[in-house]
Amino acid sequence: MSDKAVNAGVTAQTGFELQRNCALLLLLENYDFYKNKDFFLCIEHQDDFLYAFTTDDYKTLLGVSTYQSKKKSGSVWKINADFGEVITKILGVGTTLRKDDMPKSDNYNHILTFISNTHMAFEYNPNKNQKNKGEKPEACHINEHNEKQIFKDLPQNIRDRFNLQVQKHCQSKSITVDETEFDSLNFQWIDFPITAKKQKEALIGLMSTNFSHVVDPKASVELFIELFKRVEQRYNQKNIARLLDETKRLYGHDLKKTLEIIQVEQKTYEKWRNNAETFAPTFRIPFLVQESAKDKIRETFEYLKDLTNLDHMKIQKFVQDNDYRSDYFSLVELVKGYISEIKKSEHINLNDIDIFFTCLCAYVLMWNFMMREVCDNYQI
Incomplete structure (x- = not known):
C-alpha cells in the first residue's frame, strides 16, 4: 500500500540530521558487534533508520532493528497523546516488516526502538480510590542511569497507560494496530548533543576514541556521513518502503571496507x-x-x-x-x-x-x- 509519509524525511532533509547521526553513532559505538554480521542499513525507509541482518547472500532476513529517533527540546518524554501517536507509528512499522515480501528465516524477529537524547519519564500515579485499594505510584526513567528499557519489562500499570494512549490515537484516526508488536518495543536514551554541529563533534570524538589509529577522525566521519546521504536521499519508489529495494541499502561490507x-x-x-x-x-x-x-x-x-x-x-x-x-x-x-x-x-x-x-x-x-x-x- 502506498504511503506518502515514507518519503517525508527524504523530502524535508533539513532537521533530519539526528536520524543519520544516530545511525552512525550506533555503528561506531558497537562496531565490534556489526563487523562480524551480514547486514544492510536503510535510512528514511520503514522507519528513521534500520539495520537488517541477513544471510551472507543478503537474500534472507534473520532480524531487523528499527529506530525512531526524536529530540524534545526543553522537556521530557511522558506518556501522553503526542507520545501515543509516536508509539502507534512504531508499532505499525512492526506490522509492515512482517508483511514485507523479503524472505525471512524461520526464527526471524525484529526490535522496534524509540531512541532519543532526551530524558524519558514514564509514571503511574493512582487516584485516591486506587490508593485505597493498595496501589502505589510507579515510575521508570530512561536516562544516563538507565539507558535501555524493554517495554514488556515495564510495570503493568505503565504499560496499560501506553496502551490506552495508543488506543485513543487509533480511534481518532480510525486505524488499528497489532498490539502484539508491543512485545518488540524498546526505549533507548543516548548521550548525544542537541545540535547537528555538536553531534558531529561527538562523532569525531567517538571515532578518535574507538579507532585511535585513524589519523584524521574528522575526515573519516565526513566520509561516512556522505555514504549515509547517498541512501538517505533516495526516494521510496511509488511511496512504498520495501526491504527488497536495493537502492535504499547501504551494505555492511561496504561500511566495513570504508573503515x-x-x-x-x-x-x-x-x-x-x-x-x-x-x-x-x-x-x-x-x-x-x-x-x-x-x-x-x-x-x-x-x-x-x-x-x-x-x-x-x-x-x-x-x-x-x-x-x-x-x-x-x-x-x-x-x-x-x-x-x-x-x-x-x-x-x-x-x-x-x-x-x-x-x-x-x-x-x-x-x-x-x-x-x-x-x-x-x-x-x-
Missing part, C-alpha cells in the same frame, strides 16, 4: 609524515605538493581502485609481486628501489611525483597491512 580503507589511507599518510623530511628532497617533491600530501594520497588510492588506470595498475602489480622488505634498511631506500626497478621494467607515463605516491600507497596497502579484503577492493 578499512580509511585506516590504510591514514597509515600511508602517517608513513609520509614520519619520513617527509627525507622523502621530499630524495624524490624532489615540491613544497606545494608536500602541503597537500593528504589529498594526494587519497587521490592516489582512488586511482588504484580504477582498473582503467593502467599505469597505476602496473605499479601496484609490481609491488605486489616483489617483496623488497628484506633488501633495504629504511622505507625511503625501499621506495627508491621500487621506483628504480619499475622504471627499468615497465613503460610508465606518469610523472615522477605520481610514481612515488603510487609506490608508497601500493606498499602500505600490500605489505604493511596485508589485509586481503582491502586488497580485493583495490582489485589486487
Whole structure:
C-alpha cells in the first residue's frame, strides 16, 4: 500500500540530521558487534533508520532493528497523546516488516526502538480510590542511569497507560494496530548533543576514541556521513518502503571496507609524515605538493581502485609481486628501489611525483597491512 509519509524525511532533509547521526553513532559505538554480521542499513525507509541482518547472500532476513529517533527540546518524554501517536507509528512499522515480501528465516524477529537524547519519564500515579485499594505510584526513567528499557519489562500499570494512549490515537484516526508488536518495543536514551554541529563533534570524538589509529577522525566521519546521504536521499519508489529495494541499502561490507580503507589511507599518510623530511628532497617533491600530501594520497588510492588506470595498475602489480622488505634498511631506500626497478621494467607515463605516491600507497596497502579484503577492493 502506498504511503506518502515514507518519503517525508527524504523530502524535508533539513532537521533530519539526528536520524543519520544516530545511525552512525550506533555503528561506531558497537562496531565490534556489526563487523562480524551480514547486514544492510536503510535510512528514511520503514522507519528513521534500520539495520537488517541477513544471510551472507543478503537474500534472507534473520532480524531487523528499527529506530525512531526524536529530540524534545526543553522537556521530557511522558506518556501522553503526542507520545501515543509516536508509539502507534512504531508499532505499525512492526506490522509492515512482517508483511514485507523479503524472505525471512524461520526464527526471524525484529526490535522496534524509540531512541532519543532526551530524558524519558514514564509514571503511574493512582487516584485516591486506587490508593485505597493498595496501589502505589510507579515510575521508570530512561536516562544516563538507565539507558535501555524493554517495554514488556515495564510495570503493568505503565504499560496499560501506553496502551490506552495508543488506543485513543487509533480511534481518532480510525486505524488499528497489532498490539502484539508491543512485545518488540524498546526505549533507548543516548548521550548525544542537541545540535547537528555538536553531534558531529561527538562523532569525531567517538571515532578518535574507538579507532585511535585513524589519523584524521574528522575526515573519516565526513566520509561516512556522505555514504549515509547517498541512501538517505533516495526516494521510496511509488511511496512504498520495501526491504527488497536495493537502492535504499547501504551494505555492511561496504561500511566495513570504508573503515578499512580509511585506516590504510591514514597509515600511508602517517608513513609520509614520519619520513617527509627525507622523502621530499630524495624524490624532489615540491613544497606545494608536500602541503597537500593528504589529498594526494587519497587521490592516489582512488586511482588504484580504477582498473582503467593502467599505469597505476602496473605499479601496484609490481609491488605486489616483489617483496623488497628484506633488501633495504629504511622505507625511503625501499621506495627508491621500487621506483628504480619499475622504471627499468615497465613503460610508465606518469610523472615522477605520481610514481612515488603510487609506490608508497601500493606498499602500505600490500605489505604493511596485508589485509586481503582491502586488497580485493583495490582489485589486487
